[in-house]
Amino acid sequence: MKTLIVELEKLLTGGTAHVGLKEATADIPFDLLGERPHGLPYSIWQLVEHIRIAQWDMLEFSIDASHKSPKWPDQYWPEETAPEDKNMWDKTLKQVDDDLKAFIELIQTKDLYAPIPQGDGQSLLRESLQIADHAAYHIAEIVVIRRLLGIWSTPKSSS
Incomplete structure (x- = not known):
């Protein structure tokens, strides 16, 4: 176990088969966070905020029987294309x-295989894989946007 x-x-933090969120979001000029190059429907900011909302929802679902998930899809995606300021x-x-x-x-600290009581068959193992899969998908989109904006250089391998 x-x-x-x-x-x-390792899967959740990234960096084995692909970059993690920290590497994908490092050193992005603030004024480019809201750019949507080539007609893409989302910006780097919107992707990161979406990752935050979805991951938070999966965490809360896993620990709080009274948790109510945001309304899909409206409340999982920010309307604004960029954060208000660097603090945000x-x-x-x-x-x-x-x-x-x-x-x-x-x-x-918990049984990975036990069904989450408030769910309909989900377990912590399933939520782990879902968080990792979801983040990896959107991190790849962040890297593509950075490439399109000309602000990406492949991080040096740490192995």
């Missing part, structure tokens, strides 16, 4: 990181 948890942690951007990145740490702590 310990091996599975270690592998889930930094706060969003911090919440994504804090919620991910809280989820990783949760999977270290």
Whole structure:
């Protein structure tokens, strides 16, 4: 079980088969966070805020029987294309990181296979895989937008 948890942690934080959110969002000029190049329907800001909302929802669902999820899809995506200010951007990145740490702590202390009582068959293992899959999908979109904006250089391998 310990091996599975270690592998889930790696999957959740990224950096094994692809960059993680920290690398994908590092050093982005603030004035480009709201750009939607080539007619794309979303900006980097909207993608990161969407990751934050969805991850928060999955964390809360996993720990709080009274949690009510936002309305899909309207409340999972911000309307504004850019954050109000740098503080808002930094706060969003911090919440994504804090919620991910809280989820990783949760999977270290709970049964990964037990059904979540307020769910309809979901388990912490399923939520772990869903958080990782969802984030990886949108992180790839962030990298594509950065490439289109000319602000991406592949991070050097840490291995």
